[in-house]
Amino acid sequence: MVVKRLWLLANVCVLFLAGCNPRSRVESARSAVEQFHRLYKAGDFAGMYRSTGSPVRSSTPAVDFVKYEQNVRQKLGELKSEEVASYNVLYLLSGPRVRLDYSCTFQNGKAVESFEINFKHGQPSIDGYRIDSPVLEGKN
Numbered sequence: 001m002v003v004k005r006l007w008l009l010a011n012v013c014v015l016f017l018a019g020c021n022p023r024s025r026v027e028s029a030r031s032a033v034e035q036f037h038r039l040y041k042a043g044d045f046a047g048m049y050r051s052t053g054s055p056v057r058s059s060t061p062a063v064d065f066v067k068y069e070q071n072v073r074q075k076l077g078e079l080k081s082e083e084v085a086s087y088n089v090l091y092l093l094s095g096p097r098v099r100l101d102y103s104c105t106f107q108n109g110k111a112v113e114s115f116e117i118n119f120k121h122g123q124p125s126i127d128g129y130r131i132d133s134p135v136l137e138g139k140n
Helices: 002-018 022-041 045-051 054-059 062-076
Strands: 079-092 095-106 109-120 123-132
Touching (some): 022 045, 022 079, 022 095, 022 109, 045 062, 054 123
Antiparallel strands (some): 109 123
16 A cells, blocks of 8 residues: 555656756746847837736836836847856746846946746746846946
């Protein structure tokens, strides 16, 4: 009886771990960020807002998000390059979460962007976004 339960538990663990593919989660998250960056490059700040998940949209009105991104564009300029500096994958009871930190070079300076990506029905959703730069803080 105990052996059967241990066998069942071991099989459940193997199936669970087989479904946890961190590489595919990171690639899906990167894809969402690439789309976010394409919208920034195109100057489609409203599109950037629409591409975020409900936690971002419920915490920030669209008009404020658009004004903020317009200010970022005015101060930092065009996004020249972006590179993943670090990432972290967490498996929570609510589902997987990926944090991606990007090192970015803009026309007028450098910045660090952080994205929190959750997955809803297997699809990535940018549920947290932050950009830090001395240029934005007026410390350049």
